[in-house]
Amino acid sequence: MIVSRRKLFGLGAAGAGGLLLGGCDQLNDSQAFKGVLKGATGLNLRTHRLLMGNSLAREFSEAEMSPVFKANGSISVADPAYRQQLAQQFGGWALRVDGLVRQPLILPLTALKSMPQRSQITRHDCVEGWSAIGKWQGPQLGKVLETAGLLPAARYAVFHCADILEGAPYYESIDLVDAFHPQTILAWRMNDQPLDEAHGAPIRLRVERQLGYKQAKYVMRIELTDSLAGFYRGGGGHWEDARGYQWYAGI
8 A cells, every 4th residue: 555645744643642733843843753754755765756757746626725825934034135126026036047057047037927837726735734725827947947958967956045944044955856847836926926925925946746845935046966965954955954854755
């Protein structure tokens, strides 16, 4: 029997003695939950990829969208440069794409909006124990990376974000399999409206086959690299570094 990570998180929560799934702090203090995180990690990455292949995450109808889509993690950004851009509706903002690419890119928000768009209604599953269904729109990340042209050594995309969480710059990363998945997009629109600050404006990553902590908000720069070892504590993301979450959060 194949047990999804969604089910494993539910089982882990029950096994942890009735944890109240209201916030990350309670979960992070639970050794049982940490064990679930480690034990669920890919039914390991390689096996999960073998079982799932390039399959799509389930998509839903507009009638199934959640009336409220909770904003969690960072819900505001203190950085003065970000606040200035926010006040200007990101008219002067641009995404940097660099690292192991042939052609580094500086992409204004208007350029991302002018690219072919993908719209998808998917379910966001958070490790805190809640889910919500929302509609996302933006260009496919793979198309952006194709424009930059990857060098042969590139293995990972690292997302540098505008927010600071627990004293450290927020970041996340995925490998190129997920980067080029058709549902992996740089979303600038949510539920038919431009992203607001709480949900990650101007753009956020949507990598729909992974858990919510991989969906980086406030993305400012995408860096292509051959290794994650040189970034902060080397775990590949903020929660991976700070709490020992698994780098691969496939569901």
